[in-house]
Amino acid sequence: MTEGLIVKALSGFYYVEAFEDGKAAGNARAGCAPTVYQCRARGLFKKEGATRVTPLVGDRVRFDVTDEKDAEGYVTEILPRRNAFIRPPVANVEVFLVTVAAKDPDPNPELTDRFLVSAEAADAEAVVVVNKDDLSPAAARKMAQIYRGVYPVAVVSAQTREGTDALWEMIKGRTVAFAGASGVGKTSLLACWAEDLAASMETGEVSRKTGRGKHTTRHVEIFRCADGTLLFDTPGFSAFEPAEAANLAAGRMDMLFPEFLPYLGGCRFDNCSHTHEPGCAVRAALEAGKIRQTRYGSYVKVLEEVEKWQNYHHQS
Numbered sequence: 001m002t003e004g005l006i007v008k009a010l011s012g013f014y015y016v017e018a019f020e021d022g023k024a025a026g027n028a029r030a031g032c033a034p035t036v037y038q039c040r041a042r043g044l045f046k047k048e049g050a051t052r053v054t055p056l057v058g059d060r061v062r063f064d065v066t067d068e069k070d071a072e073g074y075v076t077e078i079l080p081r082r083n084a085f086i087r088p089p090v091a092n093v094e095v096f097l098v099t100v101a102a103k104d105p106d107p108n109p110e111l112t113d114r115f116l117v118s119a120e121a122a123d124a125e126a127v128v129v130v131n132k133d134d135l136s137p138a139a140a141r142k143m144a145q146i147y148r149g150v151y152p153v154a155v156v157s158a159q160t161r162e163g164t165d166a167l168w169e170m171i172k173g174r175t176v177a178f179a180g181a182s183g184v185g186k187t188s189l190l191a192c193w194a195e196d197l198a199a200s201m202e203t204g205e206v207s208r209k210t211g212r213g214k215h216t217t218r219h220v221e222i223f224r225c226a227d228g229t230l231l232f233d234t235p236g237f238s239a240f241e242p243a244e245a246a247n248l249a250a251g252r253m254d255m256l257f258p259e260f261l262p263y264l265g266g267c268r269f270d271n272c273s274h275t276h277e278p279g280c281a282v283r284a285a286l287e288a289g290k291i292r293q294t295r296y297g298s299y300v301k302v303l304e305e306v307e308k309w310q311n312y313h314h315q316s
């Protein structure tokens with residue numbers, strides 16, 4: 001019985017990197033490839049309560065090696081997860097890099113807030129990354145200003161590499177995933193740190209062992225970078241699902257906005273929605289400039305969506 005990390009899932013196979021001393025083995029930078037076992041899952045992931053549990057990329061698992069020479073085996077058990085996602089199907093994200101561009105495409109604070117809500121609901125940390133600073137430093141600064149003091153913010157350019165070392169310091173050693181609209185530069189940033197990915201994008205080569213390369217981002221895999229950092233390469237996280245986030249947060253959408261937290265005990269009504277009630281400490285903080293208008297606006301929209309969804313489901 002060995003433990004390892006699922007680094008890729010493809011056509012019913014799970015590619016499991018064996019742990020050594022509790023850590024994933026090998027080091028891509030040092031050039032010593034870890035052993036990746038091609039595994040099937042035994043038919044034990046049937047049902048846990050009402051939901052079907054299947055192994056995901058990012059899962060730490062136990063597996064039996066059936067053939068050491070050809071590196072084949074069976075996944076037998078999923079170790080406890082921090083979180084799990086459906087789109088994309090990954091587990092154990094520690095940090096989301098919620099990424100926007102200063103320009104091309106223009107930054108979208110509302111979409112950014114939806115990703116941040118998802119990260120909060122999944123008990124993951126988030127860093128707001130403003131990329132393409134080279135295209136419009138003024139727009140980058142404006143976007144960064146919305147989030148400073150609420151989330152760690154990194155203003156970067158994947159093109160000039162400005163700021164990417166500082167961002168690396170924020171994520172090194174962690175398990176990290178990008179979220180953000182198409183075209184903001186997620187893959188370009190990932191390539192700053194994942195040398196094997198950068199190489200495969202340049203050459204189109206495919207490793208025989210892992211099938212890596214030919215960068216299409218249609219399946220999910222994890223790229224191992226320096227210092228034990230794991231980067232998910234995914235087709236991108238789908239935007240926030242109000243139902244999912246509300247379930248995870250037990251309906252307390254206000255708790256998914258960290259800058260609201262100091263005020264939540266101060267409202268006159270315990271069940272204050274912070275939209276119309278008298279004596280609302282959150283709206284007082286908004287008026288005092290302690291909570292930013294765009295963030296509050298996103299909260300109201302998210303809350304409306306959740307309520308619409310709940311009403312619909314109570315009627316049917």
Ligand SMILES: Nc1nc2c(ncn2[C@@H]2O[C@H](COP(=O)(O)OP(=O)(O)O)[C@@H](O)[C@H]2O)c(=O)[nH]1
Pocket residue numbers: 131132133134135156157158159160180181182183184185186187188189
């Ligand atoms: N000027 C500039 N262009 C960038 C930067 N980062 C990415 N791009 C370009 O933006 C486009 C989309 O980048 P990509 O990494 O594919 O975005 P993704 O869809 O989020 O993965 C590509 O043409 C990149 O070359 C940057 O920092 N500055």
Ligand SMILES: [Mg+2]
Pocket residue numbers: 186187188217
């Ligand atoms: Mg991409």
Ligand SMILES: [Zn+2]
Pocket residue numbers: 267272273274275277279280281282283
């Ligand atoms: Zn209130």
